[in-house]
Amino acid sequence: MAEPLEMLDIASEDPEAVRTCYAERGWGDGLPLVAPTPERVDAMLAGSRGDADEPVAVLPPRSGVATRRVIAVNGVLAGCRPEHLPVLVAAVQALARPEVNLRGINATTHPVAPLLIVHGEIARTAGYNAGAGAFGPGNVANAATGRALRLLLLHVADAVPGSGDASTQGGPAKYTYCVAENLAESPWGGYAASVGVDAPSAVTVHCGEAPHNFHDMESSEPAAILDKAASAMASLASNNAPVSGAEFFVMMCPEHAAACAAAGWTRDHVASYLHERARLPAGDLRTAFALRAWAPWQEALPDDAPMALTEHPDNIRVVVVGGPGKHSSVIPSWGMTRSATVPVELVTPGGNRR
Amino acid sequence: MRIYAPEGAVGPSAASLAPFEPVLAGKRIGILDNSKPNAGLLLGRVAERLATRTGARVEVVERKNAALPAPDDLLARLAEAEVVLTGSAD
Known part of the structure; x- marks a missing residue:
């Protein structure tokens, strides 16, 4: 049991007054805040069961204890609605997984931010945007849930710029970074199931950069579309270059995904092709980075060998996101982190968890 | 009116610093190089000077990935020293 x-x-509960009150204590993200009154926090917790003061996770570097009540407080501050709380709790559980390496995420000088991807039923029932403009702005669920996750990092983990967060420049993705998978238009089924999480609803956290757009307006050939993604990936300007075990998230718009599927390409085919095409000469990478985390067999490659920007096709994660149009994006990794996908625990109107 | 503070409690610390040795003569100095540029050079020079001034000796030098926790076997080797120097950023 955590302390009260x-x-x-x-x-006053005016958002400006809350911002000022919090800012005097070093809290907040710089924007007006919804007052976390006991009434609002209780309403946020109403959709969940059990002891709200039991720890969900401990977040470094502060070793702050995130209970569901603490998560609900930060959800209220950000403008979340009660139906967003299960997503936020699952996101905290995912962030605390050891393979995510949250201590490193917060300590690094890189501008990394956790991208939260919402999968499955809850994306629809709780109003997350998976379609046009999914990365924002304009949707309450995406905006508020992503913001709440950042507020939890600021308040509970103490990821405060200059102390608990050492990022040299920071980044816009550190305000809010949440999107939903467009399951209805994915020709390959849901992403969570593809990584072994077979639940009606799930979330993924991927700690990486802001999205890098690529477009292809004229081609229906998968190779022509994906060569543009590969071009964005084959760069010295991301941590995937010196860290060969890092992941890429490739966020395919429905039209690009449909073109690939119509040609008979599966999600794995897309990843395999990108692994083959997103390459740079090993010598160029060596020249650029004296400090490298490469597999021994990669260090043995001759300078003129085209080296993949990630060690294995499994590190290329393909998710369908967005609405009409032919723009997709690549999200490079911070490097020494792995994405985590966890189920969202829902409570039915009858009070049963599932 | 009343509102909640947003931080929550602080959990138990995973580790704490050992008490500082008041006299370093005859003690062993360890270095944990976190692989950041020049970290080994800086820590090595500081350790040499410390040893010269106090009569301690540099005995354990270990290197770890900058972005990951130090593995247990590495920490066990460092624990043989009474004083460990570490910490270097970009």
Whole structure:
């Protein structure tokens, strides 16, 4: 059982007053905040069962204890609605997985931010946007859930710029970074099931950069479309270059995904092709990076050998996102981190978890 | 009106610093190089000077990935030293 949460006296619940009250204590993300009154927090918790003060996760570097009540407080602050809380709880569980390496994520000078991807039924029932403009702006669920996750990192993990977060320049993705998978238009089924999480709803966190767009307006050939993705991936300007075991997330728009599927390409085919095409001469990579985390067999490649920007096709993760149009994106990794996909625990109107 | 603070409690620390040795003469100095540029050079020079001034000796030098926790076997080797120097950023 965690200690009771500290309460503050405030003259007004005006969002500007909450921002000022919090800023005096070094809290907040710089934007106005919804007052986390006990009434609002209780309403946020109403859709979940059990002890709200039991730890969900401990977040470094502060070793802050994230209970469901603490998560709900930060959800209220960000503008979340009660139906977003299960997504937020699952996101915290995913971030705390050891393979994500949250201590490194917060300590690095890189501008990494956790991208939260919402999968399955809850994306539809809780109003997440998987279609046009899915990365934002304009949708309450995406905007508020992503913001709440950042507020949890600021408050519970102490990922405060200059102290608990050493990022040299920071980044816009550190305000909010949440999107839903477009399951209805995915020709390959859901991403979560493809990585072995067979649940009605799930979330993935991928700690990486902001998305890098690529477009192909004229081609229906998978190779022509994907060569543009490969061009964005085969760059010295991401941590995938010195860290060969890192992942890429390739966020395919429905039209690009449909073109690949119509030609008989599976999700694995897309990843295999990109692994083959996203390459640079090993010597160029060596010249650029004295400090490298490569597999021994990669270090043995001659300078003129075309080396894949990630060690294995499995590190190329393909998710369908977005609406009409022919723009997709590549999201490089911070490097020393792995994505995590976890189920979202839902409570039915009858009070049963599933 | 009352509102919640957003931080939550602080959990137990995974580790704590050992008490500092008041006299270093005859003690062993370890270095944990985190692989950042020049970290080994900087820590090595500091350790040499410390040894010269105090009569301690540099005995254990280990290197780890900058972005990952140090593995247990590496920490066990470092634990043979009474003083460990570490910490270097970009």
